[in-house]
Every structure is written in structure tokens, then in C-alpha cells.
Amino acid sequence: MKFKKIRESKFWMIILSLIALAAIVLYVIRVYNVNKNALLPEYQVYSQTEQVEYKGINYGIQSATMMNYNEFFKKNPQYVDYSIPDDGERKVIVVEYSAELVDDGARLETYIPIKYLYVFNSFDPMLFDDMNPSLANGSFKSGDTFTIVYEIYKNNLSEKEWKNIENTEYRLIFGAYPVRKEIVLSDINRM
Amino acid sequence: MSKSGYSVLQFQRDDKAGRVVKNIFKIEIKKMLKSKGFLISIILGIVIVLLHTRWVYVNLYVPNQELLEVKLQSQEYGVLDDWFECGILLGWLGNDGFSLYNALFYFVFPIISVIPYGMSLYNDMNSGYISSVLAKCSRKDYLVSKYVVTFISGGIVVAAPLILSIMTAACYLPAVGIDLLAMKGGSNTALWHGLFYEHPVLYAVCFTVLNFIYGGIFALICVTVSKWFANRFMAAIFPFILNNYTTKGLGNVFDEMLRYTPGYFINSSLNVNITMASVMIITVVVLGLTTFIYYINYRKLETLE
Structure with missing residues (x-):
């Protein structure tokens, strides 16, 4: 499917938005864990x-x-x-x-x-x-x-x-x- | 339809001049974002960041964790005493003093910044697109839009890799300042050194903003001097030559002047001994001079008005 068609399709836009949102949430969790488990003296x-x-x-x-x-x-x-x-x-x-x-x-x-x-x-x-x-x-x-x-x-x-x-x-x-x-x-x- | 794919018919004449400027600005921004040069610069920046991230992870982070494991298993007295956690700045491209990627990034910095839009005015003039545009709007509006968009384009393409780099570093390095014991700090006279130890992310943000400004300035220098050169390649590499001439040429001849050269102080890994006031003065002077020459060069731009 061409990008233009995907952009015009509400269904695909919702899917892509959900994927982006999930990626952001995963990233935030990862960064939070890295900082929480930092080995500081x-x-x-x-x-x-x-x-x-x-x-x-x-x-x-x-x-x-x-x-x-x-x-x-x-x-x-x-x-x-x-x-x-x-x-x-x-x-x-x-x-x-x-x-x-x-x-x-x-x-x-x-x-x-x-x-x-x-x-x-x-x-x-x-x-x-x-x-x-x-x-x-x-x-x-x-x-x-x-x-x-x-x-x-x-x-x-x-x-x-x-x-x-x-x-x-x-x-x-x-x-x-x-x-x-x-x-x-x-x-x-x-x- | 123009050669660049943007119809001059997109301009909607309005009594309010602001509306026209806004339209030109929008078109120029779209043109810039959809240009191949912008894509090339962004990809180039991303490639450098990914290679750099891999290098830091493999050569700094993993050995440090392995060292910790070995030390934790050892029964020797105080064996952990020289171990410290790697801070986020260790994995930031803008501050890396260990690998060659920082040097590579700042070496190609002026080239990356001019690729997206530095040559756009030259191309507009040579393709005839400019005549169509100036038939619909004033020369001033066109030049101001071109100036602003060029500045933004240069800034974005150098700031994006730095932002991506700090984001990838945050995935495995905590947002803590580099430990003094790591002896990777440099002198107390370096720019924003307090932030370096206490607020590393803010430090990275400050340098990213500074890099954004100089990315914009390099792109503006290119668009400004493009009128002087018959060959567009010469105009494109002019900021690169200028940057190398000031840092590696003049800077090395006049040792004391080196720290006042932008190509030097925008690189945080060099810990340049300079004050914020000096940076601001230099930036205003360079930007002011570039703007003045831009105005002088293009004030008599041929128009169809």
C-alpha cells in the first residue's frame, strides 16, 4: 500500500498511532528502569x-x-x-x-x-x-x-x-x- | 508547475501581508522537509549516531559492567574502589572524547547543515523558479522566508542526531553526571561545566541548542555566498572550508584564538575554556555579519514585480 493511501486510511493511521504510542511507553519504561537501577555509591x-x-x-x-x-x-x-x-x-x-x-x-x-x-x-x-x-x-x-x-x-x-x-x-x-x-x-x- | 514541484498558484494573495509571508514560509518548509538533501543529512546523522552508540556500548559500557562482575566476585579488600557507573554523557555523541565518531560528526557538521537547503536559493535562481515566486510575492517576503527556513533546516539536521544520541544513550546509561573520579570532566572553566556534573541532560540540551544555532548559521553562510560562485559545489563546501580554516588553520597559528572559533567551542568534548558571554557575542557577530552580507548580496535580486 502506498504511503499516501496509508495516510488517508483511518484504520492504518490508528494502527500506526498505537504502535508509536506503545514504542513511546516502552521507551519511557526502559529509561525509568535504567535510572532506577543505576549503581550509584x-x-x-x-x-x-x-x-x-x-x-x-x-x-x-x-x-x-x-x-x-x-x-x-x-x-x-x-x-x-x-x-x-x-x-x-x-x-x-x-x-x-x-x-x-x-x-x-x-x-x-x-x-x-x-x-x-x-x-x-x-x-x-x-x-x-x-x-x-x-x-x-x-x-x-x-x-x-x-x-x-x-x-x-x-x-x-x-x-x-x-x-x-x-x-x-x-x-x-x-x-x-x-x-x-x-x-x-x-x-x-x-x- | 515549477521544476521543484511546487506551484506558484499555491500562493493565495491576501490583503494582509502576513498571510502571504505565512504561505511562502509554509511552502518553503514543506519544500525543505521533502527535499532529498534533508533526507540525506538526516540519514547521515542517524548512521553516525548508530555507529557511535554501538561503539560506546561495546567498548565502554559492556567492559565496565564486566569489570563490575569480576570485582563483585573477588574477595580482595576494596577491590571495587575504583569502579564507577557510566553517566549518560559518556554515551552522548556531542561529548564523546573516546571514539572517532565525535570528531567525524563535527568534521562533517558544516556539510550536513548545508545539504538540505543551503543551495536552495542558488537552485531557485538557476531554475527560474524564483521568477515565478517573485511574481506572486515581494522580494523581501521571499528572502526572509528563505533565510528563516535555511536557518531552521541547518539547525534541524545537526540537532536531530544529537537528540537521537542522547535518547539512545538514555536506554542504557543513567542520567547521572560523570563521576569526578572518572577524570573525564576537563577544567572548571569549560562552558556550562556545572551542568556537566549535576544536570547532564540539561547540559546536552544546552549544547544541542548551540549546535542548532551554528548548524543554521553554516547553512546561512552557504546560501549567502552562493551568489559569488558559478559552481554550486564550491558554495556548498565553503562553510566546511571556512570552519576548517578557522579551527585547524588560524586556530593553530594563533593558539589563544582557537577557543573563540565556533567550530571548536560547539564541541562539548573539547572542554573549551570560554565564557557564556563570549559565546553569545561571537554568535551575534557571526549571525549579524552573515545576515548583513545576505542582505547586501540579495537586495538587488532580479524580480518580475
């Missing part, structure tokens, strides 16, 4: 003073300090700046963690990223090695502390966000799924 938010149990170890925040990048190396001349000189203006947040063994089979997790605004930052592994010799030589014990320096780049932010960088909320992330534990850094020392 359960968020657990902790304050800076709380301990977070993660992979059999209790992590706590001993201190968090924010300063300009150059200032950090002035204060700590023993460390080597591995970054490229023209990386642009930036700040650092120096976070000192304590780690206490809870489960004997646990492994220390040192990959703890930081999240702020819509930015997710890892850290410089070479500087991490330099700052934590006990982790490198194997003398690290339960209850010891280790330090991670997070870099915040102006280039990743808008002018407005950079101006407000000291008042931004920072979160340290432990794991992604099924439970995502986050420590909110609410008490950062500013230098």
Missing part, C-alpha cells in the same frame, strides 16, 4: 576530627595547611620541586594523616585524592616519596603519620573561583563504590 561524609575506617585501617587528619606553592619550597628547602616552572600560579594543601591498623590483613592506602569545586586532584608521587621516607624504607608502623601535598592550579579554575579558593570546601575521598567515604576539611590552617 552510598556517600558517607565525615568531619575533619573523625576517623575513617577504610580497607582495615583507621585514617585521621592530624593537620591541614594551605599555602602558596613557592612558599612551601621556601619553608621546606630539603624537598625537590619536580614540576615544570611555567605551570602557572598555584597553591598547596599539606595534609598530615595518621594511620592505625584495625585489621591485620589490611594494606595502607596512600592514594587518597582530593575533591573541590568540580575538580578532582591526585598528587605528585615523587614529592610524596620524598616527604614520607618511612613508607619507602618500610619502617612505617601503625599509629605513624604520613603527609600528602595536594596542588591547586589556577589554570583549572575560573577567576572568581580562584579568588575564593581559600574559602572553598575540600573533601578527601576514600574509595568510589559501593561506599564513598569523604572527609570534609573544615579546619585548614592558612599561611
